[in-house]
Amino acid sequence: MEQIVSSLWSDCLSHLQTKVSATDYSTWLRPLQADLVNGELVLYAQNQFVANWVQDKFITEITGLARFLAKSDELQVSLRVGSKPTEPQATPVVEKVESELVSPNLRTGITETLTFGNFVQGKSNQLAKAVAQQVAANPGENHCNPFSLYGGTGLGKTHLLHAIGNEILSHKPNARVVYIHSERFVQDMVKAIKANTIENFKKFYRSLDVLMIDDIQFFANKEVTQEEFFHTFNSLFERSKQIIVTSDVFPKNIENIEERIRSRLSWGVNAAIEPPELETRVAILMKKAEERGVYLEEDVAFFLAQKLRTNVRELEGALNRAIAWSNFTHRPITVDAVREALKDLIASYDHLITIENIQKIVAEYYNIKMADLKSKSRTRSVARPRQMAMALAKELTNHSLPEIGREFGGRDHTTVMHACKTISEMRDTDSSIQEDYTNLTRKLSS
Numbered sequence: 001m002e003q004i005v006s007s008l009w010s011d012c013l014s015h016l017q018t019k020v021s022a023t024d025y026s027t028w029l030r031p032l033q034a035d036l037v038n039g040e041l042v043l044y045a046q047n048q049f050v051a052n053w054v055q056d057k058f059i060t061e062i063t064g065l066a067r068f069l070a071k072s073d074e075l076q077v078s079l080r081v082g083s084k085p086t087e088p089q090a091t092p093v094v095e096k097v098e099s100e101l102v103s104p105n106l107r108t109g110i111t112e113t114l115t116f117g118n119f120v121q122g123k124s125n126q127l128a129k130a131v132a133q134q135v136a137a138n139p140g141e142n143h144c145n146p147f148s149l150y151g152g153t154g155l156g157k158t159h160l161l162h163a164i165g166n167e168i169l170s171h172k173p174n175a176r177v178v179y180i181h182s183e184r185f186v187q188d189m190v191k192a193i194k195a196n197t198i199e200n201f202k203k204f205y206r207s208l209d210v211l212m213i214d215d216i217q218f219f220a221n222k223e224v225t226q227e228e229f230f231h232t233f234n235s236l237f238e239r240s241k242q243i244i245v246t247s248d249v250f251p252k253n254i255e256n257i258e259e260r261i262r263s264r265l266s267w268g269v270n271a272a273i274e275p276p277e278l279e280t281r282v283a284i285l286m287k288k289a290e291e292r293g294v295y296l297e298e299d300v301a302f303f304l305a306q307k308l309r310t311n312v313r314e315l316e317g318a319l320n321r322a323i324a325w326s327n328f329t330h331r332p333i334t335v336d337a338v339r340e341a342l343k344d345l346i347a348s349y350d351h352l353i354t355i356e357n358i359q360k361i362v363a364e365y366y367n368i369k370m371a372d373l374k375s376k377s378r379t380r381s382v383a384r385p386r387q388m389a390m391a392l393a394k395e396l397t398n399h400s401l402p403e404i405g406r407e408f409g410g411r412d413h414t415t416v417m418h419a420c421k422t423i424s425e426m427r428d429t430d431s432s433i434q435e436d437y438t439n440l441t442r443k444l445s446s
């Protein structure tokens, strides 16, 4: 028991040493004495001042680490003033913690809620997901090691890493699996060098079963980190331990990373993740809303998915804003409400749609000439599409009414206003106009 506590606490100290300054470590943390009392990790400080300081500044970090290392989410950590009693106190609860402490497992940085189950699959990410599932089923197996996942920002790379981690741990709860963002890896390494604990750092990363490093492009120009990563990579790879990295571009094209690392990253398997297509964006929104216990109408999901086209993180952010707005105002989330609540965000996307583009798509859709939309003709076959194009220009761009009028053969702003009003009213009463409107917005936004 004594040995278990001291090993848990010394492991905690080794990690803390790489995370806090050398002064903090030697002043506040190293002098603490540890004991297990009724299944709780009790830290003894020599006086109240030290106890308060550690409580304020370090208790969250210590608790997190102790739970990871003990693999017990229930492990409590508390501070007391004084010295550790010579006779350790034990109760049956200790048995549980004790058995957990001896296991060599480690689960660091993995978010339990990011799983394969809540990763929405579409054409853009199905290969990446399939390879990720294969890696999770057979970590360390040669042809999938290393696994490099690459693609633009906010497209689900990190989500897939966590999903792999969770899947592996669900089958092998004792596996030592670590997820770390590359910037954090660099920071921890710098601290370890300063604190003279780099050997612990190296030992730690080389002892893992699965190492996942996110956004590895941040290693660019960091020669010392690259050197350490290179040796960690070799050490893990030689022992068939799984390495997974993500990057914003194809690994061979990451700039300012040593060639020997780039070439190693292409040894195994790589998969790209692309921006999701409209239907997948809608499905993601519906899933995220469901996870938050919110019912989202499909037309709202379509509206948001049409507006925000390239980044799932922003799409999710927009949904969160809409939900917050609805909670705050006690109003339901409708298309009009979302349009109003997210005006600024939507406007930033709208500049991508031009009046000229709208005229072209509308003319094609109604099989008329673009010039007709700008002409003086008042025949119905031209006037209605013109009104539709004006309404879409008002809806999907940031142009003012006079600006829109000018682009339609120099018409007055009241004509545009009238067109918007007519189309809006007809959408409520005439299903074919509503259908045209939906089809056209989809064409313009995808």
Ligand SMILES: Nc1ncnc2c1ncn2[C@@H]1O[C@H](COP(=O)(O)OP(=O)(O)OP(=O)(O)O)[C@@H](O)[C@H]1O
Residues within 6 Å of the ligand: 114, 118, 119, 120, 121, 125, 151, 152, 153, 154, 155, 156, 157, 158, 159, 160, 215, 284, 287, 312, 313, 316
């Ligand atoms: N297919 C998907 N299904 C469900 N959620 C998704 C999907 N793709 C992305 N997300 C969500 O979008 C958000 C952003 O994804 P993530 O953080 O994984 O992006 P990333 O590709 O790692 O971005 P970055 O390169 O900026 O780190 C997360 O909340 C994630 O859960």
